Amino acid sequence: MTSLADAAEVVLALPDLYGRLQGTRLAGDFFRDQVLDGGYGACDYLLSADVEMRAAAGYRGDYGDFVLRPDPSTVRPLPWREDTVLVLADAVNVSGALVPVAPRQVLRTQLERLAERGLTAKVGTELEFLVFSESYREAFTTGYRDLRTASRYNSDYALTGLGELDDLVGALLRGMAGAGLRIESARGEVHPGQYEIVFRYGEAMAACDGHVFYKSGAKQIAERAGRSITFMPKFDSGEGNSCHVHFSLWSGDRPVFDEHFLAGVLACAPAFTVLGAPTINAFKRLSPDAFAPTAAAWGTDDRTRAVRVIGAGPSRRFEHRIAGGDANPYLVVAGIVAAGLYGLERELPLPPPGGDGEPLPRTLEAAAAAWRGSAVAREAFGDEVVEHLASAADAELTAFAAVTTDWERQRGFERL
Template sequence: MTRRNARLLSADELVARIEADLIDTVIVAFTDMQGRLLGKRFHGRYFVDVVAKHGTEGCNYLLSVDVDMNTVEGYAMSSWEKGYGDMEFALDFDTIRVLKHLPKTAIIQCDLTWLDESPVIQSPRTILKAQVEKATQAGYVAKAGTELEFIVFDTTYEEAWSSNYRDLTPSNQYNVDYSILGTSRVEPLLRDIRNTMYAAGMDVECAKGECNFGQHEIGFLYDDVVATADNHSVYKTAAKEIAAQHGQALTFMAKYNEREGNSCHIHLSLRGLEDEIVFWRDGARTPLYDQFIAGVLTMMRDFTLLYAPNVNSYKRFADGSFAPTTVAWGLDNRSCAIRLVGKGAGARMENRVPGGDANPYLALAAMLGAGLYGIEHKLELEPELTGNAYTSDKPKVPNTLREARDAFTTSAAARQILGDEVVDHYTTMADVELKAFEASVTDWELRRSFERM
């Protein structure tokens, strides 16, 4: 079997490096609901003798906690009544990477299974793989690339925490969109991230400045959707670790301040099982491509929760901000939720709704599942929107987490595409987020009310 990337290690190569004392630590990790890498660090010798042969495990509450890792009520798969038992970490030996920013360290990603080896269907990676299997059965392979933006600050994470994340100094003091001078100011960090990710088996394209102060983006070449999500998850964690090593901090949160937010535009296309082009023929889009776009548009409001999973996510959607507010498609039109770009082998759709806080597995599963739904039901694509989508009368992207949660949980199509257990699980995740936010007292309330009310 051909490995994903020549810089990834085979299982035998990992063992050989451990035997030669080139690697002494192996991270075994999965991606949780919030898109974070969770797992364990193993001594190399123990990994070879035990984990590589028999696997390892972790508490099933890891897919049923809030951002602060608190156990919460409402999840069917995990509770005090069920005893908070274990899940198995099923190692994916196609994902072994060297992390050169950490001494003698490799990482391997995994799926989650129950003790009887049945899949944990609420796991983000499993949810995406279920849609990949549907695509395979229909005769297609899905390819995708994610474009993550982040803001860099000249302060440590510890200092940022102590200051309640206020009054931080961004690494640039003005808009550095496409600015070479602006990226040069941050190049020691950007270069380190690029080269570390390249060594970790990712095909790095470039770095560029963005609009908010200290905002940047590092682009990676597209790949199969699961590989793209795997890369995305490792990159987000590694970028923060490398920033910390530089005495800096960076954030992927969707809306740090009142300026431009952090997006995660997702480019997606289908190919045939033999890599045939299926979205373009005779100089134009194919009916299959139009049906796929129609499916994603039809499900946009119902799946916004998976593109924008947090209260903060919705503050990014603002008119004239380059973040979409309108459910529409256009040809190379950045005011629309769906922007079509490329032709021939490069024909693809860009979903501009997801923010930097999106879980890549869930966002890709939503896009792919919705597109396949459009093909299955032969949905007709509405006319292209030309001009300014912000001022059009088209349907709007949900503008609050509650609105997105309600659209998701009541959607018969979402339940058909993802299954009831998945929809119910991620509805609960939204409920937990909403309950926590509604119980909090914000800086805005204090400033308005402390003296004057």
């Protein structure tokens, strides 16, 4: 297995606002000689770029550099690239301080607040995706229309009849295992061509690091196989792609289930929705009768609620079900921690299970307004982070407002 000590190539990567990995490829000897201890420069707009890599999110910089400081604890081999490893980086500004709006730092700040109470968080993520027979280039050429899913019908829990899914999913599992990710399970889902891979739980930051590594690697493996996959929350009118987060509190080596913490998660869910639903498309998934929540309610082993409490005794935990496949895991988990701490600090009572709960925002515009207006968010994250993330939503809304959609043409071309 290739290690940092002998890699011919090192990919230095920074998770951006959407949880995508941005960075550069470096010669292994150059990385070891100069970058491992000294860092490497990258344009500071990377933490303000929108989906199409245009400076957005309230960017007011001059396109200068910040420093990507490698985190050696994140090194993983890339089994699908010969003699190559990937290492995640933290963004450091010219004064040597960590950039507060960088997603890893946003999460780190909340985990430090949790640690002040003698608590840690453990997380496991479930990420759904759709597999298509076409390559990414072929999908692009068609405008992402009339694509063929890699299975023809509902393959929920199916072990046969998965068509082209089997080969690609096998390659994904082997690739991730070779990179050292701990996989718990993999199974078909409801939408034709849909699959879910579940990772074993671990320390919160490491779990999020593994999540973004997997998401990036899965696309590379699919591309090499001549296929395409998408994590977008709602590709069509069928079932969407979610990012469920299993969360547990720990005091030392002992798990803790705290009702005040869960009450805080529910109380803040409407204002914090934008952390798990950062795009316009995400809100098409958050609709009734879609196994996606529409209100801040909880239940015991209830997949129709925003929070599903599962397990018993030491394994008791909750599953946060709001986030879609496009969510940034660092921000989702940071929001869970900040909201839970709010509940702990104020000893909020946990409402009864199965209630209606406060409705979640139905649009990105409403979610951004709720986030921007949240006193809890500003106290927990600070004004800079709140405004930065709200501005990212603003940029998404502005971009969409400038586009004439197929729906508008079909509705209005002849009949209006």
